[in-house]
Amino acid sequence: MKNYPIVFSCRDTIVGNGFVAQVSIDGRAVLTHEDGGDLWMFGVQPGSVAGGIGAVQHVNGAACAAAFAQFKEHHTMSLFDIASDAESFDVFKSEVEKYFAQVHEANARDWAEALEAVRRSQTAIDDVVTLSADSRKPSLRVDVIWAAGRASTVEIEASLNVQPRFEQAA
């Protein structure tokens, strides 16, 4: 089994009950290549999310992207569920903050050990961009795009549409 430290960014526009919100996350995950070939991303922060694929012989950019797609889908489903239960934007924001605040401690230890190993050996996954772990700390921003009686907290423009991305921390 081998672990890699991953940082990722996702921006999701979520429709809730009487509001439209945008959730922007910079998070951390551990990419684990199991001996049996499974390649999984396990959330560090937010810590409740995971996703992966099977039968991976060689860890490269394409395989990581496929695992990340599953991870990202689980994250988006989590936001959909929070939106379903929230009766207002303020409740949604508060619940997203709780969701993001949960750190998976076991995965955080694996992430830190994997980062140390990467820095020691100067290794990188083929076709995956590397990024200094110190340059992107976990962060969350929840904006109102639309809600009755409230002003949007972001400029409503096409630049809000951003592809999810991940990098190997180094």
Added chain:
Amino acid sequence: MGSNGTIPLKDIWRMLDMCAPEHRKKKTDHCWRIWFGEHTTKLPLGEHGKRENPPTQIGHVRHLVRLFEIDECARGCLPQL
């Protein structure tokens, strides 16, 4: 979706009853939400939407048991882990 191993959801519930008896769960529109102690996590409903006993990818179960810190007990109930 990959071809990695799966565990029937009923077996996961049995494991949680044994290893985390105080857990709570709720089926939502998109997943099962599970609480134990101060932690909460989610299991997908399965590839084909809502079903009673969908196969759940082992990775999701590994993630859950490590979050809940019930690894040892869970491995006793689910040797696939």
